[in-house]
Amino acid sequence: MKPVPSLLPCPILCSTAVALLLCAVGCSPSVDSSDKRRLMEAHKNYIRQDFPRSRSILLDLIEKNDDWIPPRILNGKILYFTRKFSGAENQFRNILSMEPDHPYAQQWLARTIATDPGRTGEAIKLLKRILDRNPDDITAHYLLARCATRAEKPRLAISHFKDALRGSRILQKTHLELGRLLQSLGLDKRADKHLHWNSDHNSPGEAQKGDKSNVSGK
Structure with a gap:
């Protein structure tokens, strides 16, 4: 099965963000040091896009550590990139049942919902809630703008594209x-x-090629 082409971020580009997440959230004293090392091994396999090997480690870590969020985040992203959207949605919702305001899980839940054009309105509502809590979330502004474009709401889209221009990564x-x-x-x-x-x-020809994916990254 061919992985989902990424709109943003792709497994490689977001590796730094994931590493920071693992360090910030994953270094819980209740988690064995050996499990932390295995999580980093899963992360390295994720960067290499060796998703089956990464998931094998992650599922074992999830079973062993009931309330450890980082392996669940990484597992949800692998499910997303391998087009298992229902499983990805369930994983991100599971994280939010543990930590309702987890911004990264909320953002990825919105991306996953947006893979279904019929649920664009639902994705917009979720992204608005994210921005209510954190108006400086550049990625949420960009994703909301893409969803609003799809929903034929140009004023809303333009407003959030302008907000997204404050960032540099996208x-x-x-x-x-x-x-x-x-x-x-x-x-x-x-x-x-x-x-x-x-x-x-852009490099020559890149601007003309552009981003052919839709808001979901499909």
């Missing part, structure tokens, strides 16, 4: 998608500003 994608949206609305001069920015900061 700046090119944000300029590109905002430019495309403005172009579709007949606002060519405003669109050109963003499309030209993207062209200037």
Whole structure:
């Protein structure tokens, strides 16, 4: 089965974020040091996209540690990237039953829900709740803008694309998608500003190729 092409972040690009998550949340004194080492081994396999080997370790860690969130996060992401969206949703909801305001689990739940175009409204509501708690979540702004574009709510989309432009990690994608949206609305001069920015900061041909995925990363 072919893994899901990532909108953001892909397994490699988000490896630093995951490593920080594992260090910040995973170093619980109640978890054996050997299990922490195994989690990092699972993480290394995840970066290499050796998902079966990574999941084998993660499922064992989840069974052994009832309330340890990091292996559940990583397991949910693997399920997402291998198109097992129902399993991914269940995993992220399980995490939220343990820690209802976990921002990373909320964000990935929204991404997973958004794989179903019929649930775009549900994803928008969840992303708005995330932003109510943390207005500076750049990724949530970007994902909400993509969902709003799909839902044909251009004002909402433009507003959140502009908020997403405050970040740097997804700046090119944000300029590109905002430019495309403005172009579709007949606002060519405003669109050109963003499309030209993207062209200037991409390698030759990259701006024309762009991001062909939808908001879910499919």
